Amino acid sequence: MPHPPAHRARTAIIGTGAIAHAHAEALRVLADRAELVAVVDVDVDRARAFAAQFGAATVYENAGQLLAHERLDLVHVCTPPQTHAPLAIQTLHAGVPVLVEKPTALSLREMDEIIAASDATRVPALTVFQHRFGAAAQRLRGLVAQGALGRPLVATCETLWHRTADYFDLPWRGRWDIEGGGPTMGHGIHQFDLLLAVLGPWRRVSAFAARQVLPTDTEDVSTAVVEFTSGALATVVNSIVSPRETSRLRFDFEYASVEVEHLYGYTDADWRFTPAAGHEALAALWEGPAAAHPSGHRDQLAAILDALADGRVPAVDAHEARRTLEFAAATYASAFRGEIVHAGDIAGSHPFASSMHGGAVPWQPHKEIVR
Known part of the structure; x- marks a missing residue:
């Protein structure tokens, strides 16, 4: 307490x-x-x-x-x-x-x-x-640590938000040299940080990124397929071009599915726990004191x-936060180089170690990229 x-x-x-x-x-x-x-x-x-x-x-x-x-x-x-x-x-x-x-x-x-x-x-x-610290996320992480839900199998992580061109009137937004990246760095990072906190170390990632409509130097959407060391597979979508805004996470374990859908902060009411057939007793483990306020800084x-x-x-x-930042760097490296990136690949003189763009943004010649 x-x-x-x-x-x-x-x-x-x-x-x-x-x-x-x-x-x-x-x-x-x-x-x-x-x-x-x-x-x-x-x-x-x-x-x-x-x-x-x-x-x-x-x-x-x-x-x-x-x-x-x-x-x-x-x-x-x-x-x-x-x-x-x-x-x-x-x-x-x-x-x-x-x-x-x-x-x-x-x-x-x-x-x-x-x-x-x-x-x-x-x-x-x-x-x-x-988002790691909301009551439901804490409960989920505890059940995973206990092995109560069985082996993690598949997950989805979606940050589908919407920003208009005037959002980028602030001079530091949408720039590699000041913001470091687009929604992969500045928006979706909260959702996939919770994904990583629940599923643990990732092994490899294959990704795409694009600048679809917004007047930015950075991407406005990225997608990734991730394999975790546990063998679980996940998809991650980071978007700021999605008119119906939502943030969604779903985890499918051997014995239960656990889902949350919210926007900028969840309460217990935003979560759904579905036990697999024959494992209905697990529902009692999910019950806990309800949080009255959305997950947030407090x-x-x-x-x-x-x-x-x-x-x-x-x-x-900082050591733990680095793993989340490494996932962002791997997303960019895979998307811009068209290759699978393994955990630990981005080190030393690797171009994506010194910047998230790695000098390889397809829609922006290297000479125009700052950093």
């Missing part, structure tokens, strides 16, 4: 754009356990408005000022993706645990730099993968606070 810490955790948010509000709202819900003491943004007026809205006492113009003047237990990085790795590393070297919005880094090479800094300082670097933040209070490394740490 969660327990009150000896003191309220002192937290700060770097970047006060849209996603920062989800972090601040989570902190407000958990106000008995954590307080937002400071915010940072290059747009000082926006930072002041954000601080006033969420009760932060101090505003800073940059991370250096924040880390020099505040005693902190956790820093939330909510800036555009190209700044994630430098800010995470700076925070780690200041001795403060850091929670980074997805994607943690723009490449596996950057991710390895974060891991190296975390290992050297012995300070946790964490990634926001909040669940992961509560788990982080529990772990920090207990002296444990919280989830999802």
Whole structure:
């Protein structure tokens, strides 16, 4: 059971754009356990408005000022993706645990730099993968770990969202050099992170990607077929060109099918558990306390606070987040090279280790690609 810490955790948010509000709202819900003491943004007026809205006492113009003047237990990085790795590393070297919005880094090479800094300082670097922490997902992972559902056989993972051209008016969206990729990196990553968390290590992937209609440098849809080390097979679709929006996951095990359909966060009501014939008694194992709120930042933040209070490394740490980022890199490498990619292939001087595009985007000549 969660327990009150000896003191309220002192937290700060770097970047006060849209996603920062989800972090601040989570902190407000958990106000008995954590307080937002400071915010940072290059747009000082926006930072002041954000601080006033969420009760932060101090505003800073940059991370250096924040880390020099505040005693902190956790820093939330909510800036555009190209700044994630430098800010995470700076925070780690200041001795403060850091929670980074997805994607943690723009490449596996950057991710390895974060891991190296975390290992050297012995300070946790964490990634926001909040869908792992909803009550139903936790229950499912427990049943899988126990072997109660039998061997995993097949799964589907779909992020079918819709974005119009004006969504990309922000200068950092849809660009390899700033966002790192399209829906594979910025949208579907939450769903396939949960897929990987349930099914475990993947062995190989074969993928396609396309820029169908949107005015981006990156893809607006990708599809992949994945084989896991368990032998399970899965399909993964990441789209931002789908007018009827939904997020779906389905897992078929030997003894049951487990499904969820939601959009940006699920409750227990969004899940369906179907036991196979002769295994109806499993339905009782699925029953559990119903979560009243959708899966989101508050669940992961509560788990982080529990772990920090207990002296444990919280989830999802940089080593684990790297496996999800590696899957994204493998999706791009397979799609752009037209080949099957195995886990561990993308390493060293591999072109997709230093960037998600690997200099091989079919619709964009290499000379036009930044990075």
